[in-house]
Amino acid sequence: MRCAYCERPLMCAQCGAEYVPPTPEAYAAVQACDVAVACPTCEEILVCRWCGSVYDGTCEPGDEPTGEWTG
Ligand SMILES: [Zn+2]
Numbered sequence: 001m002r003c004a005y006c007e008r009p010l011m012c013a014q015c016g017a018e019y020v021p022p023t024p025e026a027y028a029a030v031q032a033c034d035v036a037v038a039c040p041t042c043e044e045i046l047v048c049r050w051c052g053s054v055y056d057g058t059c060e061p062g063d064e065p066t067g068e069w070t071g
């Protein structure tokens with residue numbers, strides 16, 4: 001799926017795994033940023049590898065992507 005913030009493929013910043021929602025409900029919840037999402041691979045709170053947005057269930061309107069990924 002795509003990051004709700006930067007619309008790039010949603011990949012875990014910790015381990016690099018692409019996040020695949022297990023259910024349509026999970027997909028909708030992640031898009032709405034209203035639930036905490038843990039990476040199924042490393043079990044850390046999911047952080048977008050590209051824009052650094054943290055999927056901890058606290059959506060922050062106006063949270064703009066901050067520049068290019070330099071990794
Ligand atoms: Zn992102």
Ligand SMILES: [Zn+2]
Pocket residue numbers: 012013014015016017039040041042043044
């Ligand atoms: Zn991970």
